[in-house]
Amino acid sequence: xxxxxxxxxILCADYSDPDIVRVGDDFFMVSSSFNHVxxxxxxxxxxxxxxxxxxxxxxxxxxxxxxxxxxxxxxxGAVDSLARWQAVGLxxxxx
Numbered sequence: 001x002x003x004x005x006x007x008x009x010i011l012c013a014d015y016s017d018p019d020i021v022r023v024g025d026d027f028f029m030v031s032s033s034f035n036h037v038x039x040x041x042x043x044x045x046x047x048x049x050x051x052x053x054x055x056x057x058x059x060x061x062x063x064x065x066x067x068x069x070x071x072x073x074x075x076x077g078a079v080d081s082l083a084r085w086q087a088v089g090l091x092x093x094x095x
Contacts (some may be wrong), residue, residue, distance in 0.1 A: 006049045015041070020048075030057065 015031040029043045029051065038056035045051045 010049050011043075011051055015043075 015029070016034075017032040018029050019031070020027055020029045025046060027045045027048055029045070030040055031043075033039045033041060033056075038059050040057035041053050042055045042057065043051040044054045
């Protein structure tokens with residue numbers, strides 16, 4: 001392969017619901033991690049092919065029982081809003 005070619009999958013893991021933002025020459029990605037912790041991995045790349053995990057949005061799950069399957073319990077909007085704020089704050093800090 002030449003340097004301009006790559007082979008899929010570029011990430012050998014399950015990074016569902018990815019969101020990618022460009023900051024200058026850098027790309028940052030955050031993805032779902034469901035009930036796995038640390039939660040919401042944040043990755044960095046300069047070429048959209050080679051990625052490195054640089055941090056996680058949350059080190060631990062916010063509430064007891066959050067790590068268990070609980071069908072019909074709904075989702076926690078406050079936790080979702082807090083995670084988004086932390087991710088946005090991190091990206092603003094990276095500038």
